[in-house]
Every structure is written in C-alpha cells, then in structure tokens.
Amino acid sequence: MTNDIPDIVIGRLPIYLRELNSLQREGEKTNTSSHDLGRRLGISSAQIRKDLSHFGEFGKQGTGYNIAYLVEQISEILHLTKEWNVAIVGAGYLGHALAHYNGFQHRGFRIVCVFDSDPKKIGQQMGDFVVQSVVELETTIQQAHIAIAILAVPIDVAQEITNRLVEVGVKALLSYVPVQLMVPEDVKVSYSDPVVQMQRMTYYLNP
Amino acid sequence: MTNDIPDIVIGRLPIYLRELNSLQREGEKTNTSSHDLGRRLGISSAQIRKDLSHFGEFGKQGTGYNIAYLVEQISEILHLTKEWNVAIVGAGYLGHALAHYNGFQHRGFRIVCVFDSDPKKIGQQMGDFVVQSVVELETTIQQAHIAIAILAVPIDVAQEITNRLVEVGVKALLSYVPVQLMVPEDVKVSYSDPVVQMQRMTYYLNP
C-alpha cells in the first residue's frame, strides 16, 4: 500500500471539502468548477484540478464538478465516511471549549470521552460528558477503539500523556500544548499554538 | 522596504524561537547548534542554517549559536521586542479559554479586551477582563491601537465582524471560525480549525 501523494495535496483536501459543504448549504447550484472554487479559496484553478487528478476524474468537461458527488469522493479519500471516535485529554478551559464545540458533528468526528487528573473535575458534567479520571485513560481508549486524541493538558505532562496514548494505540494527535512531542513514526501529530500563528504574522506588521 | 524572504521561512522562525526558549528554561547550556536544534525539531540542520542566513550571521564556526543571542535576534526579526495588544471577539467557550490562557505573556502578546454581543455576557468578569459590548468594538480598538484580533464568533457573523475590525485598522487576524474570510491584501489571516487538522490526519489512518 504505497503512498505517493504529497502531504501538501492531502492538506488542501479538507479545505476543498469545507468550501464544498458551504456551497451545499447555500444550495444555489448543484455544480461548481475549479475556477469558481479557486476564486473562493484564493487558489489557482490549475492547482485544484491537479490535486484532484491524483485520485481520479471527478469532473466533466464543460460543466465542472457535481458538488454532492465531489463531497462524497473527497470524504472517501480522507476516510470520513464513518465517524471517528475522539478523546479529549485535559478538562481545563480549552478542554471545556472543545467538549462543547458542536463543529465536530457531520464532519467525521465524535467526541466520546474527556479526561482530567484533578479530583475536583473528575465526575463533573461537562457538556454531554462526565469527566473521567486520567487513570481510566488506557482502558477507556482501548474499549472505545479510539485512534484520535486531542491534547489540552499542561505542558509538563504533555509528553507523558502522549506516551500513554500511543501505548494504547492512538495514531493521531491534535495538540494544543506549545511543545514539540516525540512520537513513533507511524503516529501523526498536528499542532495548534495561537502564539506561533500570531508570531508568523507580526513579521509583516509595522511595529 | 522590499521583502524577499519566503513565507515558509518566516513560518519556521516561531518554531525555532519556541524551542530556543525551551532550551533556555532547561538552562543546561548557553549554546546550541543547527544540528542539535534540527534534531529536536525534526528539521535538517542545513535548513536551519539556510533559514537564518536570510537575516544575518548569528553563529560561530566550531561553537554554534549562543541561545540567548539567537532568541534576541529572532525576536527582533519577528517584531516581538515590544508587546502587541490583542482583542478577542466572542466570549463563548473558546473566547473564555483564550481569555484565561496565560501562554501569551512573555511571547509578545497581551490580551487587552474581550467583546461579545450577548447582553447576558456583557459586563461580566472573564479572567482579568470585563466583557465589553461589541458596539464598543470600534472605539476601543482605535484607542488601544490594536492591530491584532482573535476571532471566536459564530460562523454567520464572522465576515461582518472581520469587516468592522479591518475598517478600524486591524492588520492581523487569528480566526477560529471554520470559514474562508475575505480581507484586503494588506491584512493577514491565520486559521485554526481543529476539524481540518484532524481531517488531514485521517487520510493516513486505517479506517
């Protein structure tokens, strides 16, 4: 099962998918074109056609792409036709926000558990969940076949929690902790650090 | 003041800076090398040297880079020697989490105000702030000379709020709203969408 498709192409598919979903919700038309999509996203039409051509032929000359069909195809490519169970680790302010976020639904993910180590938080209701003790992390994750976890813990325990998650089979991590994590080769990590994002912009601002 | 340096190089500087800060906190040595830094970040040493060479010569043959000096230099390059005032728009769960986040301090940013349109939230204490009415957005942002805003509002008002922020001089936006925003050319936008980040990883997972 070799994989030739560049990461950077994979990285754009969710953006295409999101825009297509938004076109669907607008409901003004059933078709779109690479030119139309590109204009909306600030991407060249050639790039969109090239990206999609890695996976097959989804359009028709003259009429472009059927929106619903393309949504379906990209969803399959990204393995989003089933829902993925997701664990949140850390029930601080951020874990709280994530547990209440309803943007996961219909986009391929379902939060199924929230962990914390603070006895004051354990057992408390948080959105639709009861905060579980981090002691139960291993058993819960294995029983629910969870492959994806969101890290919202303090920086000093991030690597240890990561190790424990990897140990029980988590293969994808979305980390909000501002530190580089060490994981085996077959585990994906995606980072979200608001400060890093803002620092990338200040370079261009007049001080 | 032409600008030849690739965005992708600018994008790595905050990562270097974060790792250097972490080396400083460890306090085990005063110097590092491109090889050492690269190993910690999973980046080639050649790339680190090349990136830095765009801005000057910060190292010494044989001994590498003085950590404190390189921190200082990168901070200057990224315009982080002063603190930037930042506004948060949206006092929902996410705005709440951001208002309480203490990771902005010492990394170049200071949250100075939080806005919401919900009368039940306006006037309430949130962390160190009192939630202000979004009606006051324009006057407050102009008076505090705010150039950076964080968007944590519902999707249907995101573009309208963006327009208002741009109108009063905001030049950099960190948006947590899962939609493409339209802004003038001189305004930078950085997006954070957990679902997009997770969808980029599911491609690589066994369904």
Added chain:
DNA sequence: TAGATTGTTAATCGATTAACAATC
C-alpha cells in the same frame, strides 16, 4: 593544533502554473 560547526554554493528535488487537446 584538531575537532566542530558555520554560511554558502550548486545540485537535486518537488510543487505550481500555463497551455491546450479532448469533450461535455
């Protein structure tokens, strides 16, 4: 001095774009 590591060059590798035949 000997070992280490920089900054830089040239080669390699990879991604984007322009252009167009094919065809709906």
Added chain:
DNA sequence: TAGATTGTTAATCGATTAACAATC
C-alpha cells in the same frame, strides 16, 4: 453547434539538501 471546462503535459518556479571552504 459554440462555449465552457476538464485532465494532463511540459515548463517554470521555488525549496531542500549535500558538500565544503572558512574559521572558531
């Protein structure tokens, strides 16, 4: 049919890497 738009090719553009003289 005429107009529009795809998928693909080749050309261009840009980023990464390997290698090494310079030198601390």
